[in-house]
Amino acid sequence: xxxxxxxxxxxxxxxxxxxxxxxxxxxxxxxxxxxxxxxxxxxxxxxxxxxxxxxxxxxxxxxxxxxxxxxxxxxxxxxxxxxxxxxxxxxxxxxxxxxxxxxxxxxxxxxxxxxxxxxxxxxx
Amino acid sequence: xxxxxxxxxxxxxxxxxxxxxxxxxxxxxxxxxxxxxxxxxxxxxxxxxxxxxxxxxxxxxxxxxxxxxxxxxxxxxxxxxxxxxxxxxxxxxxxxxxxxxxxxxxxxxxxxxxxxxxxxxxxxxxxxxxxxxxxxxxxxxxxxxxxxxxxxxxxxxxxxxxxxxxxxxxxxxxxxxxxxxxxxxxxxxxxxxxxxxxxxxxxxxxxxxxxxxxxxxxxxxxxxxxxxxxxxxxxxxxxxxxxxxxxxxxxxxxxxxxxxxxxxxxxxxxxxxxxxxxxxxxxxxxxxxxxxxxxxxxxxxxxxxxxxxxxxxxxxxxxxxxxxxxxxxxxxxxxxxxxxxxxxxxxxxxxx
Numbered sequence: 001x002x003x004x005x006x007x008x009x010x011x012x013x014x015x016x017x018x019x020x021x022x023x024x025x026x027x028x029x030x031x032x033x034x035x036x037x038x039x040x041x042x043x044x045x046x047x048x049x050x051x052x053x054x055x056x057x058x059x060x061x062x063x064x065x066x067x068x069x070x071x072x073x074x075x076x077x078x079x080x081x082x083x084x085x086x087x088x089x090x091x092x093x094x095x096x097x098x099x100x101x102x103x104x105x106x107x108x109x110x111x112x113x114x115x116x117x118x119x120x121x122x123x124x
Numbered sequence: 125x126x127x128x129x130x131x132x133x134x135x136x137x138x139x140x141x142x143x144x145x146x147x148x149x150x151x152x153x154x155x156x157x158x159x160x161x162x163x164x165x166x167x168x169x170x171x172x173x174x175x176x177x178x179x180x181x182x183x184x185x186x187x188x189x190x191x192x193x194x195x196x197x198x199x200x201x202x203x204x205x206x207x208x209x210x211x212x213x214x215x216x217x218x219x220x221x222x223x224x225x226x227x228x229x230x231x232x233x234x235x236x237x238x239x240x241x242x243x244x245x246x247x248x249x250x251x252x253x254x255x256x257x258x259x260x261x262x263x264x265x266x267x268x269x270x271x272x273x274x275x276x277x278x279x280x281x282x283x284x285x286x287x288x289x290x291x292x293x294x295x296x297x298x299x300x301x302x303x304x305x306x307x308x309x310x311x312x313x314x315x316x317x318x319x320x321x322x323x324x325x326x327x328x329x330x331x332x333x334x335x336x337x338x339x340x341x342x343x344x345x346x347x348x349x350x351x352x353x354x355x356x357x358x359x360x361x362x363x364x365x366x367x368x369x370x371x372x373x374x375x376x377x378x379x380x381x382x383x384x385x386x387x388x389x390x391x392x393x394x395x396x397x398x399x400x401x402x403x404x405x406x407x408x409x410x411x412x413x414x415x416x417x418x419x420x421x422x423x424x425x426x427x428x429x430x431x432x433x434x435x436x437x438x439x440x441x442x443x444x445x446x447x448x449x450x451x452x453x454x455x456x457x458x459x460x461x462x463x464x465x466x467x468x469x470x471x472x473x474x475x476x
Contacts, residue, residue, distance in 0.1 A: 003144055003145070003146050003250070003251060004144065004145040004146075005143070005144050005145075006143040006144070006145065006155075007143075015177060015178070017175050017177045017178070017179070017200070018176045018177075018178075018181065019173060019174070019175060019178055020174040020175075020179075020199075021171050021172070021173055021174070022171060022172045022174065023170070023171050023172075024171075024172065025172060026172060026202075034202075039174075039199060042179070044181075044182045044185070048181075048182035048183070050181075050182075056159070062463075063181055063182070070206065072175060074337075081184075097145075101175075101177065103175070105181065107181070108145075108228040124312060
């Protein structure tokens with residue numbers, strides 16, 4: 001049997017992250033993948049309403065406290081990368097997880113994105 | 125399934141001190157803290173979940189009416205699924221099964237060493253049982269296991285009854301009250317027959333330990349536990365007993381002054397009041413399957429229709445948090461009325 005230990009980093013508690021929840025998918029314009037790209041701008045109105053601008057769309061959302069918080073766990077395999085496939089119970093290099101962060105609230109964007117149309121000057 | 129866990133994943137969690145995931149290759153993974161066990165189930169969402177470390181919400185941002193600020197925040201990653209924790213009853217049937225591989229039936233005779241056989245320390249058990257430490261410790265107490273030379277051992281039932289017999293015979297010959305059994309005298313008088321640690325273990329299993337005004341350790345024997353064990357000893361020797369005959373023999377077998385009552389046998393024996401004459405047979409809950417569906421199938425193949433009162437002791441442990449046996453029966457059985465009494469039978473055809 002396997003026993004995998006999940007622990008919190010010693011010292012102060014885990015960091016708090018924010019969850020942003022979107023309906024649908026996010027794709028990159030030229031299909032180059034998402035990594036390293038700018039996704040969009042997050043604004044808050046004076047009333048604290050989150051507003052997300054992605055590409056030429058604008059989405060309005062709201063902040064919600066999570067009923068059941070999430071924990072984000074990072075796996076530590078203890079084995080060198082190429083040996084990960086044959087993971088048996090190996091007491092010298094047991095797999096473990098640490099809690100990287102806790103998530104207690106989220107910004108959820110459920111409304112249909114609205115396209116932002118820039119002002120087209122009238123033909124002279 | 126444990127090996128399929130994602131590279132980095134999210135669980136819904138409660139606050140914890142230490143968490144451990146346990147499971148064999150072919151078992152579903154469970155998550156344990158010090159005293160609870162949770163099922164790990166993957167949950168899907170059609171929404172996209174983005175994780176943004178350190179991103180602030182309006183309440184965390186200073187109130188600046190001056191120039192707007194631009195803060196760079198990086199999305200650490202995203203996911204469509206996460207793991208959910210659901211509190212569940214720990215899987216402890218394996219514990220007794222492991223200990224029964226090598227029950228203890230007394231110290232080795234003469235110069236001989238005890239016959240070889242598998243033995244488990246607490247760490248060995250934690251490696252094999254999908255439950256938290258405290259749940260394991262509680263179950264070890266329930267099955268009357270004891271630690272001998274660092275290994276947890278379950279007693280062979282006949283040996284356990286032999287020990288109990290020594291104690292009850294001493295109580296009788298000394299004319300003690302059942303609630304005032306002094307430990308020191310027991311150890312002195314019985315120590316030549318059996319190891320003192322075993323005498324004390326027997327008292328711990330069948331009595332409640334306390335101290336009297338003089339600071340002496342005294343035990344109050346538990347009538348229900350003693351009678352129940354005596355019944356098991358009688359019932360395990362035959363398939364079925366004539367109920368009234370059994371009750372007579374049983375009352376004669378328990379220590380004089382104790383009352384043997386049928387309600388002491390819930391979860392241990394099953395009465396058949398429909399047969400003529402009425403009968404009783406051994407049916408122990410620990411001999412039945414642990415899985416809910418399998419348990420119901422097993423019970424319905426033993427008997428087609430059950431009253432709630434008869435089936436209750438055999439399904440009590442299946443109840444989830446805040447679930448009643450009534451709710452379980454509604455879910456897994458079909459009810460009907462027979463001779464004015466509500467009975468339950470299986471929802472599906474069962475081979476009897």
